[in-house]
Amino acid sequence: MDDKKIRNMEEFAAVSGISRPTLSKFFNDPSSVRASTRQRIEAALDRYDYRPNLYAINQNRRLTKNIGIIVPYLADPFFAEIARNIEEHILSTGYRPVLLGSHGSPDQEIENLENLRLLKPAGVLLAPLGRASDQARIAAFCEEVPTVLFDANVGSAGLAFVGSNNDQSIDLIVDYLCRTGEPPAFFEMKEPSNPNAYKRRHAYLAAMERLNHTPHLIQAAGEGWEFEEIGFREGTRVVRDRNLPTDTILCSNDRLAIGFLSAAYEAGIRVGLGTDCTMRVAGHDDHPFSRYTCPTLTTVSQDYEAIARKSAETLMNLIEAEKPADSREETLFDGRLVMRGSA
C-alpha cells in the first residue's frame, strides 16, 4: 500500500493509468467495464486507498443510492431486529441503508422524513407510528419519494405495504386457546399507538363470535410506547380485582404480556399449564425477550425475516422498474403458533 494520498479521481486516474470517465463508470457499477480494465483498477485500488467523495457523487445524481429506513422505536428489540434484517438486504443490493428511529414521537417521525428528503434517497422503507402519525405529511412524502410501508399502514400512502396477517394470527391463537382451555379475554391498550392493535381487537372479536364465545376486552389506560409498564400496571389491577370471567388472557402484543406476566408473578399468581397454575397468558409477535419470561411466553410469531425481505425486495423492484407502479400491492404474512409455557 503506497501511502501517497490520492485527493480525487483525477489523481487516481493518473496513478492507475485509467481515464477518469472510465473510473467513474467503474465506481458506479464495476461490471460495466471490461474485465481486464476492472482488474487493473482493482489492482491500483489496493495499492492506493482511494474512495470517491460521497458528496460530489451525490450532488449530480437526481437520486442517490441511499435507502431510508424509519422505524417507530429503535429501543424496541422487535423493530431493531427487523431493521437489522432490512439493512442486510439493502446492503446486498449495493445500496446504502440509512436507519432512523422516531422515538415514538410524531414530530420526530416528520423530522426524519424531512432529513431523508435532503439525502435524495432512491427509496424509503417506513414503519410508521400509526395512529399518532401525521397522515397528511406522510402521504405527501410518499408522493415525492418511492416509499414502501411496513408493519403498519397509514391510509393508503406508499407504493406498497408489507405486514402481518393479524386476522389469521389472532384466529390461530384464539383457536388454540379455546381448544385447550377457557376462551381468552383480550388485553390491550384503550387507545393503542399502533394500528395493528385495532386489527387485532377486531380479529379477536370476530374469532370469538365465530366460536360462539362471549368476547371480553380488558383495556388499559396509558399512552406512549412503554408497553411493559402499561402491561404491568394494568396487569396488577386486573389480578387484584379478580373479576375476570376467564382464566385466560390474550395480550395484544408481547410487550404488554411481558409486563402482565411480571405483575402476575409479583401478585403470586402462577401462570401456565401446570396443575398449580390458575391463569394462562398468551402474547403476539414472538418478541426476542418472550422466550425469557417466567413462564416462557406462548405467542404467535411474526415472520420478521419474511417481512424484512419482502419489504426490501418490493422497494428495490419498484426503484429499478422505474415505472409508476400499476397498483398498490399489499402483502400479509401469516403468523405461526409458538407454544411455550404460559398457555
Place this chain on the structure above:
Amino acid sequence: MDDKKIRNMEEFAAVSGISRPTLSKFFNDPSSVRASTRQRIEAALDRYDYRPNLYAINQNRRLTKNIGIIVPYLADPFFAEIARNIEEHILSTGYRPVLLGSHGSPDQEIENLENLRLLKPAGVLLAPLGRASDQARIAAFCEEVPTVLFDANVGSAGLAFVGSNNDQSIDLIVDYLCRTGEPPAFFEMKEPSNPNAYKRRHAYLAAMERLNHTPHLIQAAGEGWEFEEIGFREGTRVVRDRNLPTDTILCSNDRLAIGFLSAAYEAGIRVGLGTDCTMRVAGHDDHPFSRYTCPTLTTVSQDYEAIARKSAETLMNLIEAEKPADSREETLFDGRLVMRGSA
C-alpha cells in the same frame, strides 16, 4: 406558501431579494447576519420551502456537521437507549447525528468506521465491541477523526473516554449482598465480548478479598451477544448441578441475569428474599427490562443519561476547541444500587 419550486440558492436569492453569499452565511449560522436581514430571509423561507442541497454544502467543507454514533448492538435496549440520549444532545447543538450499529460484528464495526469516514464527520462517538474489535484500525481511525469512546475502552484510542466506574459499582453490590446474606458467586462469560466484563471480574475478586471471602467464578461458555441465551443455558446447568458454595449469584450484566432468572424459574427454584426462596440473583446495568423479570432484578444502575451527556459534551468541546487536546480525559460515573425483588 407559494408553491413555485426553488431549485437552488440562486433562485431563492432572487425571490427573497437577498444575495447568495449572504444566504450562504445565514444557512451556516443564522446569527451571523444582521437581525433585519435574518427576518427577511426567514419570512421568505416560509413562503417558499427551500433547503440547501446537503451534498453541495458538504462537498466544499473539509468537515461537515455530521456526528457519527456507533454502538456495538442496536437490538440491545441498553445501547438503543444510550444512543437515543446522545442523539438528542447532538441535535440540540445543531449537529446531525448519524447512528450506526455494529450488530456484534468486528467487520461491521470497521465497515461503519469506513462509511463514516466518507461522511467527513466533525466527530465520532464510538462504543466499541471491545475485545473483538480490530484495535489497530480503530486506533488509526481515531487519528484521523476526533473520536470519543464510551462504554468500553480500546487501548487508549480516542481523545477521551466516558464510562462506568466498575470498581465502585461492583464494590457496592458485593457489599450489599454480603451484608444481607451469603457472599455472592460471580456469573459471567468465560470469554466475554465486552471489556467491562473483565473489569467487573477483577472488581469482584478484589471486593471479595477485601471482605475476606472466598471468591467463586462461574464461567459460561459461548460467544457473541446473545447474553440471555447464554445466561439461560448456563443457568440451567448451574441449577441442575447444585454444587454451588453459595446461594447468591452476582451476574456480570443484567442480560445474563435475565437468562439466569428464566432458567431458575423453569427449574422451579424460587429466587428472591422471601422465606420460600432458595437463591438470590443480582445483575449489573439496570437494563430497561430488568424491572420486568420474575422476580424483579436487583442490580446496579449505570447512569445512562450522564454517560450520554458527558460523551456528547466532551466531543463537542473537543471539536469546537479546535486545539489538539492536551491530555486524554477519562470520566467514570458511579453506579447506584437498585434494590428490587431478586436479592
Place this chain on the structure above:
DNA sequence: CCTCAAACTTTACGCGCGTAAAAAATAAAT
C-alpha cells in the same frame, strides 16, 4: 489479416454551494 462493434480516452461542461476580494450600502457614532 481484416472488419466492426465494444470499450476506452480526450475534451469539455455543469451541478449547487463555499468563499475570497473588492465595491457598495447601511447603521452607528461623532
Place this chain on the structure above:
DNA sequence: ATTTATTTTTTACGCGCGTAAAGTTTGAGG
C-alpha cells in the same frame, strides 16, 4: 452632516464528480 465600522452585494473561482460527444484503441469473429 460627516466619519467610520459593519454588513451586504457583485463578481468570480473552485470543489470532485457525472456525463455527453467525438475520436481512438481493443479484441472477437470471420
